[in-house]
Amino acid sequence: MIISPRPGGGDPAGGSEMNDCIFCKIIAGKIPAKIVYEDEVAFSFEDINPQAPVHILVIPKKHIATVLDLNEGDHELLGHLFAVANNIARDKGIAARGFRIVTNCNPESGQTVYHIHFHLLGGRHMHWPPG
Ligand code: 5GP
Ligand code: ZN
Numbered sequence: 001m002i003i004s005p006r007p008g009g010g011d012p013a014g015g016s017e018m019n020d021c022i023f024c025k026i027i028a029g030k031i032p033a034k035i036v037y038e039d040e041v042a043f044s045f046e047d048i049n050p051q052a053p054v055h056i057l058v059i060p061k062k063h064i065a066t067v068l069d070l071n072e073g074d075h076e077l078l079g080h081l082f083a084v085a086n087n088i089a090r091d092k093g094i095a096a097r098g099f100r101i102v103t104n105c106n107p108e109s110g111q112t113v114y115h116i117h118f119h120l121l122g123g124r125h126m127h128w129p130p131g
Contacts, residue, residue, distance in 0.1 A: 053123030
């Protein structure tokens with residue numbers, strides 16, 4: 001998948017906006033966010049409640065509720081989201097130090113927004129096991 005950054009934004013590609021989804025509203029520009037990166041299929045912005053010095057969310061523009069809703073047609077998209085997260089980690093200077101990519105799924109994991117997202121966390125020492 002060859003993706004060119006499109007800082008100017010535009011309509012979400014590859015999926016329709018879900019009216020009640022906060023992340024779809026952020027993608028559509030209806031809710032403000034500190035945008036980190038955007039291209040045709042991916043979107044990234046700073047988490048409103050950061051849990052680390054770097055806490056950035058990387059999401060597909062296509063609305064997918066949980067990782068359980070992914071299908072084979074999304075495999076390339078997922079690889080692209082990892083590439084986006086890696087590039088942001090490098091840009092933010094946390095790649096060599098180390099960072100964490102987290103995706104929560106369903107209530108016991110702590111998922112609160114049902115539009116899949118990678119949390120990109122870094123800039124401090126991470127603990128294991130997670131809480
Ligand atoms: P989850 O709990 O679903 O894994 O992660 C959802 C994340 O979205 C949380 O870290 C939360 O702080 C973030 N979040 C929720 N609402 C907003 C919002 O309106 N703007 C931004 N930038 N982040 C949000
Ligand atoms: Zn959505």
